[in-house]
Amino acid sequence: MRKAIYWFRYDLRLEDNPGWSQLVANNDWVIGVYVMPSRWLLPQRYQQKSLGLHRQEFLLESLQQLRQNLREKGSELILIVGEPAAALSRLIEEWDIGAITVAEHPGSDEQADVQRLREKIDIPLRTVENFTLFDRAELPFNLTELPLIFSQFRKWVETRPFTRSLPPAPRLRQPVVLNNSPCELDQWLGIVRAQQLVQPGDSKRLPFRGGSTAGLAQLHYFLAGQHLINNYKNTRNGLDGWDFSSKLSPWLANGCLSARQVAQAIKDYEQAHGANESTYWLYFELLWREYFQWLAFRFGKRLFALRGIQDKNPLLSFYPEAYTAWCAGNTGNAFVDAFMRQLAATGWMSNRGRQIVASYLINQLGVDWRYGAAWFEQQLIDYDCAANWGNWQYLAGVGTDPRGRREFNIQKQRDSYDPDGSFIARWVG
Numbered sequence: 001m002r003k004a005i006y007w008f009r010y011d012l013r014l015e016d017n018p019g020w021s022q023l024v025a026n027n028d029w030v031i032g033v034y035v036m037p038s039r040w041l042l043p044q045r046y047q048q049k050s051l052g053l054h055r056q057e058f059l060l061e062s063l064q065q066l067r068q069n070l071r072e073k074g075s076e077l078i079l080i081v082g083e084p085a086a087a088l089s090r091l092i093e094e095w096d097i098g099a100i101t102v103a104e105h106p107g108s109d110e111q112a113d114v115q116r117l118r119e120k121i122d123i124p125l126r127t128v129e130n131f132t133l134f135d136r137a138e139l140p141f142n143l144t145e146l147p148l149i150f151s152q153f154r155k156w157v158e159t160r161p162f163t164r165s166l167p168p169a170p171r172l173r174q175p176v177v178l179n180n181s182p183c184e185l186d187q188w189l190g191i192v193r194a195q196q197l198v199q200p201g202d203s204k205r206l207p208f209r210g211g212s213t214a215g216l217a218q219l220h221y222f223l224a225g226q227h228l229i230n231n232y233k234n235t236r237n238g239l240d241g242w243d244f245s246s247k248l249s250p251w252l253a254n255g256c257l258s259a260r261q262v263a264q265a266i267k268d269y270e271q272a273h274g275a276n277e278s279t280y281w282l283y284f285e286l287l288w289r290e291y292f293q294w295l296a297f298r299f300g301k302r303l304f305a306l307r308g309i310q311d312k313n314p315l316l317s318f319y320p321e322a323y324t325a326w327c328a329g330n331t332g333n334a335f336v337d338a339f340m341r342q343l344a345a346t347g348w349m350s351n352r353g354r355q356i357v358a359s360y361l362i363n364q365l366g367v368d369w370r371y372g373a374a375w376f377e378q379q380l381i382d383y384d385c386a387a388n389w390g391n392w393q394y395l396a397g398v399g400t401d402p403r404g405r406r407e408f409n410i411q412k413q414r415d416s417y418d419p420d421g422s423f424i425a426r427w428v429g
């Protein structure tokens with residue numbers, strides 16, 4: 001019997017998952033494994049834990065749904081907290097596995113995990129692409145020639161067709177029956193939650209629910225359901241509420257939805273209801289996401305480096321009190337504090353808010369940008385390594401922005417985006 005493992009990471013779905021589909025086609029027995037790296041639960045970069053409460057809950061819901069979907073296909077999802085290479089090599093030996101597949105991810109830690117596993121096993125480890133809209137071979141340039149200016153990248157890829165998303169794979173030929181799986185989800189949940197200092201509370205939780213079903217429902221809601229996409233360009237700078245932007249980021253970051261599914265839905269919407277500046281703009285933002293992913297693939301560890309991918313001097317200092325006050329939403333600047341409290345309570349912040357608080361940390365408080373990025377990594381429900389660290393570099397003037405460091409006039413931003421003070425009143429009181 002041909003047995004294989006699919007190693008799920010940032011692709012928690014069965015739809016548009018070519019690696020999973022290929023394993024099912026070529027093997028009798030395929031099992032899904034998810035290993036939460038134990039490093040996520042310990043203080044990491046700049047003393048922040050990588051996995052915060054909001055993302056943790058979203059991730060657990062996504063895994064619960066993925067396990068359900070796998071069971072319906074006759075498979076199973078094994079959940080482990082540990083070092084990925086060690087955990088997977090043990091399973092490969094124990095179950096006499098003949099093949100393993102994983103999707104590439106631009107994070108340098110994630111790439112190192114794959115490399116470590118490759119060195120430990122003597123069966124083929126196949127990598128596939130499913131996190132980006134385009135595959136590497138479809139890009140009109142080598143990665144080493146990736147332009148350092150977004151608009152150049154956009155012009156190159158904007159009009160290129162992308163591959164249509166794939167339907168889910170069929171049932172397994174041979175259902176997986178396990179007497180005891182290494183770690184049942186509930187037990188695992190207990191381990192993970194016990195290591196979190198804060199327990200989940202849902203009083204201010206936004207309607208983000210993990211899993212591909214909820215992701216597809218939100219995609220439908222924003223497009224054909226409520227036609228909110230039609231006015232997106234005018235609403236996208238909103239600060240609070242559900243409808244002003246697509247809210248697709250947590251599903252994209254965890255791979256409950258693929259970029260191809262979202263792009264496809266935009267194109268289908270345009271065909272059925274007509275294109276306008278707003279429908280185009282959602283695709284445009286998806287290309288920003290795409291650009292940051294390829295930048296991360298190109299620059300690897302330099303995404304986390306003080307001098308960034310440009311190798312430029314940022315403003316450099318570290319004031320612990322200022323940083324702590326910023327994280328807690330206690331800087332004394334009511335607009336900034338409102339955003340930071342919104343983030344702590346919900347795990348989400350608008351794009352406008354992210355730019356404003358990042359600019360404040362870098363320019364007004366003079367704090368090393370990497371501390372801000374690490375705080376976002378822990379707090380954001382939609383944390384995406386490439387988008388987060390890439391956007392922080394951009395604002396700190398060490399990333400891709402040709403104009404250098406971005407400084408926002410906070411008072412002006414407040415007058416434009418919260419003229420009646422209702423956003424501040426909601427979060428600061």
Ligand SMILES: Cc1cc2nc3c(=O)[nH]c(=O)nc-3n(C[C@H](O)[C@H](O)[C@H](O)COP(=O)(O)OP(=O)(O)OC[C@H]3O[C@@H](n4cnc5c(N)ncnc54)[C@H](O)[C@@H]3O)c2cc1C
Nearest residue numbers: 245246247248249285286289351354382383384387388391
């Ligand atoms: C300092 C900073 C940190 C950020 N960290 C993250 C992060 O960790 N994860 C993340 O997904 N986005 C991040 N962003 C980008 C952006 O703020 C969020 O993608 C967006 O606010 C999510 O809301 P939405 O899904 O409603 O976006 P929409 O406005 O509806 O956009 C649709 C999709 O396009 C993509 N997108 C939009 N803007 C950007 C952008 N500037 N960069 C990259 N992709 C973009 C996202 O996938 C988003 O879901 C960051 C931005 C800044 C300024």
